[in-house]
Structure formats: C-alpha cells, structure tokens
Amino acid sequence: MKKDYYEVLGVSRSATKDEIKKAYRKLALQFHPDKNPDNKDAEEHFKEVNEAYEVLSNDDKRRRYDQFGHAGVGSSAASGGGGQYGGGSADFGDIFSAFNDMFSGGKTRAGGAPFGFEEVFGGGGGGGRRGRPSGGIPGTDLKIRLKLTLEEIAKGVEKTLKIKKQVTCKECNGSGSKSGATETCQTCHGSGEVRQASKTMFGQFVNIAACPTCGGEGRIIKDRCPSCYGEGIKLGEVTVKVTVPSGVEDGNYLTLRGQGNSGPRGGVAGDLLVVIEEQPHELFSRHGDDVIYNLAVSFPDLVLGTKVEVPTLDGAVKLTIPASTQPETMLRIAGHGIGHLRGSSRGDQYVKVNVFVPKDLSHQDKELLKELKKSSGISPTAHNDKNAKGFFEKARDIFT
Template sequence: MKPGLAKRDYYEILGVDRDADADQVKKAYRRLAVQHHPDKNPGDKSAEEKFKEATEAYEILKDDEKRRTYDQFGHAGLSGAGAGPGAYGGANGFDLSDALRAFMRDFGGGGGAFDEMFGATGRGRGHAGPSGGADLKVRLKLSLEEIASGTEKKLRIKHLVHCTECAGSGQTKGSKKTACLQCGGVGEVRQVTRSIFGQFVNISSCPRCHGAGEIVEKPCVQCRGDGRIEGSSTISVKIPAGVSAGNYISVSGAGHAGPRGGPSGDAIVLIEETPHESFERHGDDILYALPISFSQAALGDSVIVPTLNGSVKLTVPAGTQSGKLLRLRGKGITHLRGFGSGDQLVQVIVWTPTGLTSDEKALLDKFGKLHGGQPPKADRSFFEKLRSTFKG
C-alpha cells in the first residue's frame, strides 16, 4: 500500500455485507485466498497484492475486537497507537510472509484450501507441533533474454537445515523429554494488552520451549537443542517468460528449517532485471535504436537487427525519416499471462556524415541544388504518431 493511497474497505475487499457472520467472512476469504495464492500465480504481482489485501481484511474482520474497532473508526482506528504489532493496520500493511503465515495458520494442512490447491500432498505446514522455519528472501538477477522466453535457474542458498547429528530432533539419543512448565506443554503463550480500543490477545511461541511444548533433558551438542545448523542447498527455480522486477517466485520448503524437526519455510525468489546493453524494455515491448546512413534512409535498405532471440532482417523503406519507429511483431517479451508476445520497436536514427572529402562535399552540394526540397515543419501529428507507436 503506497502512502497517501486510500485503503479499500475491508468488507468490499472480501465482498461480504457489513453484518456478515464469522463463517461468511471465513468462506469469502478462503475463496479469494485460494484464487490469488502466490503458489498458484507465480510471479503475478497483482495476484500477490490481492492475496495480501484479502488476508489483511480477513485478519481484521475475523477478530471481534478489531472488527468492532474498524466498524467504529475505520482504518485510522487500527493504525492508531495501542493497536499493537499484531493489529496489521499500520501504514505498511503487512508483508507477504505475514499473509502466507496467516493463510497457513487457518487453512494449511489437514484437508482444506491447501489440499484443494496442491492435491493431498501438502507440505503439512500449519499443523500443531513444532513451529515452522522462517521464509528466506533471495534476489535473482535476470537478463532480458532470460525474461523474454523464461528460464530455469539453479540457486545456491545458505539457510538453516535440520541438524545432521540429531536429525533435527534437538536431543541426544536416549534423552528424555518433560513438559514445558512455562506454557504447560501447549507451546504457546498468550499475552493480553489493553488499549483504548479494547483488549488484544497476542499469541506467540513459548520463549522457553520455542513452541515445542516440551523440554529436552540432554540437548544435542551440535545444534544446542535447536535441531538446526547452518547449511546450504542448491534449488532449482523455474521462471516463466514475461516476469518483471519485483515479481517473486516462492519455492516451497526451501527456506529455513523449523526448530526441532519443524517444517521448513519457503524461499521467496525476488526477480531483478539486469539493464541490457542495446535494448530498453517498455512493458512487453523492446526498444532498439538503429543508426543508418543518409543514403540508406533516402533510398531504403535491408538491414540485419538483433532481437532477444537471434538476428532478423528488417526492411527500411525508402524515404524513412530519422526517429521513425519500425515494428517487428512478436519479437518482444512473451506475455506473462495469456498468449503471444510484445513487439520489438526499432527506432531509426539517421546519421549525418562528418569529415567529408571535397568530392563528397561537391556531390552533396550538387544534390542540394538539384533536389531543392525543404523539410516540412514538425507539427503535432509527428509527436502523436510517435506516441501511438508505443501504445501498439
């Protein structure tokens, strides 16, 4: 959410009435979340935004206290002091990993939206037991050539992996476990904060047992009972054609391992675009500048121009003006969604000869006298033509 941009109404986002009950809110959210989930829409920025937006709305409307505050004070009430870190109303909204976690918490595993999306072979996240590992953000620079037709990349990532000594359990072989006294074996602690907006309950992982609910007598020496050690892996990431900087692809289970055998988080691969030597990207179109000589422009010529996948022949018609855009259809970037590709636009730049010999000067002088034509004035239509070429 950009600062200054009006936030959409939470009820409108979920498409429910203001008096919708908890069940209707949950159903509406579930439907939207499954539809826009990033794992189902890799690299789709607008789906990601919709997923985050819906999750934020759901987080507020499913909570009676927050919903009352929102009904009374709107968005301002939630971003106000005292709403606390769990209230998601802040100026920054919340980020993707918050949204993914919220979704997994209520719908992950054990049949439900998760299985619906991926078949019954889910990662088993969101179940009760040891908490999951954190997501890992990785940046990936891609060339325009790679973006144009899609690619597959192998990435070496450093992350926490399950301990090799104890296989992630965190305990030395034969060690006993006792229930954690701080959380009574539940693994969670509840903290109640009061503010002028009412009472908020924050549930967090127990700091003593880190969510496991039990304490190990003899912790593993290698991982000091955490069940994880630093490691690295190579992951393979499929990148669809047409991605842009800021898109991301999540690789399930490639993030940090969870403590004491807990499920791993995801690797979130953020796409970056390396600027190209000779091409400029405009959406899915590619702009290329082609210098030609004055005689080529006047008489016309056939030239070879590079594209993102190999060179092609281009006809420069006789009488081509400097600045003219010639279109190579379908030679741009493959559309991320739907079929087809953008175009390559070749902008012709007529090069004025310099360092003329006396013979050449004499010839041009003769031509000037013979032709005698004056260039027309550049009027509005010249610029309008330029602009319309870009719109395709």
Template sequence: MKREYYEVLGVSRTATKDEIKKAYRKLALQFHPDKNPDNKDAEEHFKEVNEAYEVLSNDDKRRRYDQFGHAGVGSSAASGGGGQYGGGASDLGDIFSAFNDMFSGGRQRGGGAPFGFEEVFGGGGRRGQASVGIPGTDLKIKLKLTLEEVAKGVEKTLKIKKQVTCKECNGSGSKSGASESCPTCHGAGEVRQASKTMFGQFVNIVACPKCGGEGRIIKDRCPACYGEGIKLGEVTVKVTVPAGVESGNYLTLRGQGNSGPRGGAPGDLIVVIEEIPHELFSRNGNDVIYTLAVSFPDLVLGTKVEVPTLDGAIKLTIPPATQPETMLRIAGHGIGHLRGSGRGDQYVKVNVYVPKELSHQDKELLKDLKKSAGISPTAHNDRNAKSFFEKARDIFS
C-alpha cells in the same frame, strides 16, 4: 452435591499433568455436544469436565482446590454453581470460548500445544496435525536474469545459504530425541497473566517465557546445533522461471525457505526477479525496441540491413522514403507472454545518421545535393513557417 473434580476426570489426587490432560481429552471427546446433539446429560457432563479441567490443569487453582475444595476456586463453585462459568445454567457459548482459549493461542502461533481443539475433535482445523518446534522463516533472494532469459523463460540452479535441518539430531535439537512437556505452561505454549486495574481484572495470554511458546523442552541438547535443530547450510534449488517476468515479480517456492527450529515447518523461498538492462534492447511490456541509425541516402532510397534480435541477426528491409523515428516491426521476436502463448514483437526505431566529421569531397557532394530543389522542405512548409513568424510578431509586439 457437586462432584469432586478428580472424580469427574476419573483420576487420582496425585495424577500428573499429563494424566489429567489425557483424561480430560478422552472425556471431552466423549461428551462433546457435536457428538451428542440434543443430549442434555452429555451437555452437563461436558460442562462439568471442562470445569474440572480448568481447575486441575492450573497449578495455582489446583493447589487452592486441594486445600479448600470447591470453595477455594470460586464462590459459586462451592454452592454448586459452575465456577467461573457463573453457575450451572451458564450457556455453552461461554464454555466454548473458555475452552478454545485454553488451547488455541499457542497453536495458532505455531507453538507446541500437544493437542488443540480442532485436533481433538477432528473438525475443520487449518492445520492437519499438531505443530512442533518453531516455524522457519521465509527466505528472500534476488535472481538476476538477462533479457534473453526473460524472453523465453529459463531454468536456473541456485546455490542458497539457509537454515537447514541438523542431521545429527534430525532437527529435534536433542541428542537422544527426548523432550518433555514444559513445566511452566504444561505444554500449552502459553501462559495467562492476570492484571488488576481500576476497570477490573484482565487476563492476557502470552507466549510461555520458559519454552518460548513451543510447549516442550528438549533434553540433552544436540551439540552440533546447540539444541536448535537447525544449522547454516548450503543447498541447491532449481527454479523454473516462465517467460515474460519482469523486475519485482517473484516466485514463491513453498517450504524451501529456512528450516524451523526443532522440527518446525520450513518457511518459503521467495525468488525476486531482477532484469539486467540489455545493452542493445530496451523493453516495453512484451515488446523490445532496438534503435538503428540509417544514413540519409538509405532512408530516402530504401535498403536492406541486418539487425540483432533476441534470437540472433535478422534481415530487415528499410522501405524507400522512411521517415526518422519510424518504428519498423519484426513480429514474434519480443518477450514471451507470461500468461498465454506467443511472444511480443521487436520494433526497430529508425534514426537518421548525421556524421560529425566529413571529408572535403563529401562536403562538396552535399553542397551540390543541396542545390537540388527536391532535397529541401517544400515551399508549402516554408509558407506555413513564414505566416507563423508573422503571427508571432503581431502577438509579442
């Protein structure tokens, strides 16, 4: 003979939702197979408890059960079978999937189920505790950095506008801090919607429309935040940027994003780096390149010049006979390595300076210089050029 569901859970016929949930929670814990390995009796009890809860936790089913008994909630239930589990001998796997179903959805979405499978049984849950409210959103901000800051790393203090916890209600959204279990989903944060199609009945689990998946409804809304538990505010955040970052890199500051409505966990603050182009240097990985125009006589004879670096001016020797486009290296004055220590180098790209205007005197000097045999490309180069043009003529004629 099948036992009364109320009897199974040890509650009265007038028990409230919460009382039923509490009773179920206690019994499910007591008879859970994990705690009673190889105990057939416990397993049967566990099934029985789940079946009872499945019916009594559902308003509709409970009403039918109250009116018609076991017959009202499934054909097999009346004949001593296992209700929706398809008979007393149904395997535990089915129950577990139904059992998980009952609690998991809302919790995984961050909804406010007052307890969930993992929490009840203390087993490897991804969350350590029941979540409340709605999780806060991530906040993305752009942080512009000069090349000097990128080179050595920098600590920045940022003022950020974001959703902060309402101080008036401590983030609860309620003036008195009171809330009640949502009457529509009974705290689960989700509701089942059955739809009949030609292929059979489908059950969808959707966020509860009444409480928006939170499982709880606040009483006497906080006037400062209109019951949201969050307000727009401004905070200062310290960000430590390591050397060597580049545009598009980002730093994630956990929990520094928007606060969550009604006590929800805060989102993250994502700081996206943007490098401001430097007026003197261009960047190539961890090296910086500086272009320097040098006069023809200086390239030929060699000279000492002063060049800017990210660390201030430095003396650089241009050796004699330096060719245009030569890259002269200044070790260790580049960008700090993001991983590991040390810095890249600075390269000075040497260009020949060609004046656009000349005094009459300079022109005469250059004309004199031109007469000198050593100043023009060699006869060897001339010969190569000549034979090249002859070949080209042969081809195109």
C-alpha cells in the same frame, strides 16, 4: 480474502490429478444447487468448488497458482467465481507489493490470511498451510535476489541456485536432542502458552503469551545435540531449481513454498522468495512486453530504402527500411518481444529509425554533398515556405 483453492477442495498441495478430481466430484455433488434448493451457502460453496477445480485441474493454471497465488490465474478465475470475490483480477504489481508490505511488517505468510491471533503466537496455522503439526517453531522466510537478462525474461528460464540457509540438523534429525528424548514442559504443561490475568480499571484481561520456559514448544530437550546446540537446524548450503516464467518484471517475487529456512526442532520450513532483478540490456529498452531498438540509418538509405540486419532477443533478423522513411519512424518486428506472463504469445520488437549524421567527412564526400545540395528536390525550403506562410497568415487572422 479469497480462499485457498487447495483448502476449498480439501486436498494437499501435492495432491495428484486423480485426488483433485475425486475431491471435486464429491464436493460438487454435495453442494449442487439441485440438491440444495434455495440454499445460498451451498450455492457459494458450489461456485468456489468449481472455481478451484477449474484452476487445479489445469496443469498450467495450477503451476501459476502455486507460484503466484490467485493473481497467477487472474481474471478467468474471478469471472467464474462471481462478483463477490473482489481482487481476483488484481494485477501482479498489487500482489507483489502486498508481499513487500508483509516483509516490512517482519512476518510473511505468502497468500495467507491476514495475521490473526493464532499466527502471532505461532500456533494453529491461520492460513491452514503453515500449521504446527508436530511442535517446533516455524522457519523464517528467505528472500534472495535473482538477476536475469532480458533474453532470459523473454522466454522464461530455469535456474539452479546455490543458497545458504538454515537446514535441518542431520545428527539429530532436527529434534535438537542427541537421544531424541524430550520431556513435557512443566511451566505450561505442554500447551506452549501461558495465561496471565490482569485487572485494570476496564475489567479483567487475560493475556496469552508464549511460554518463557520452552519458547512455546511445549517440550524441553533433555540432552542437547552437540552439532546444532539443540536448535535442530544448522547453516547449510542447498541447491534450488527455480522455474521463472516469461514476462516477469523487476521486483516480482516467485514464492517457493517450504524452501525457506527450516524451523528449529522440527518446525515447518519457511518460504523462499525469489526477487527478480532485471538487468538493463545494452541494446534494447523494455516497454511492457515490447522492446525498442534504436537504429541509425544513413540519409541515402532512408531516402532510397534498404535492407538491414538488426539484432533481436532471438538473434539477427532482416528488416526492410522502405523508401522515404522519416526519422523517428517505428518499424515493428512482430513476435520478437517478451513472452507474456499469461498466455503463450510474445510482444513485439520496435525498431526506431533515425538518421545517421556523420561528423568526419572527406573532402570528396563534402564536394558530393555540395553538389547534391544544388538539386531543387533535396531541400525542405519550398515545403517550409508553404508552412511558414500558413502560419503567418493564421497569426494575422488572430492578431488583426
């Protein structure tokens, strides 16, 4: 498991550029190979520190890292870190499905370490991000769906969402207590956990569980806040701004750290996971970062060539259909596809050209077509005969 870049540099997620730079300089000096000859640990640290700085010192990379974790900064970071950091080039699909697995497991820690002992009991904060600084129970993660049009996905979009979630109770400032008074739990003496020794045929086991009296908080509220019934949280509505980068796909997640449900009685808030739902487009089908548009063209226009206007994700664009264009030809309109998730360029639009065959023709049109049919150049017969002969000759060669 790759280390969190903020942890590597020992800075908070809200650290300024200056703070990151300072932290980097200090650590880079400390672990520099010149100062630590033949010290493999120092060398690894030095690599980690450099890799973390490469990402966090760059606004764009840092933004992507904050949203997507290591996957957001992908291969470039992995190459800087050396071979032993497996998974650095994992694609988004993998990472996002990993998130999904966490959901089905009932607990989520986006980007964190696998659930260790500490986390199961709500203390310690295994990943270092979600500790329990001042008591309380961590808030749960919240998952919402965000419908996006292909146009929005093509260029990225900022959305303001109204969401219902558990917010901190204003009456008691989240403490759950009317007067703010609490007392240390007598059952666990403030530790929040109880130990029970049990003897079995395999020996003695010590089982550690959350304290049943205080629910693991170590404190008991003396006078419950009437507004939140002592929970410290209430159902409320908040607006959240979400910046969606271009190129996201259906099922992708954006993780907004600390924007999920507030934790009861001062616990840290969970994460808000925004699940992208791509709405089907009535004109375009998506293929990776390219889009395909089907265009029917009349037979005369295919033969003679023409100029048409076709819709794109950016509005109408003029397109030249060259003379003698065959059905099913793909014509490319460069740069009118979906913006790549990494990098600033965009995919292309392909126009699949097909022949329009009219169903209702006037008597006069039919007469004109019959006239045209008499022309020797119009029919594929001569061409087909050649192919047919070729085929029968080949067949004879095989069967005789």
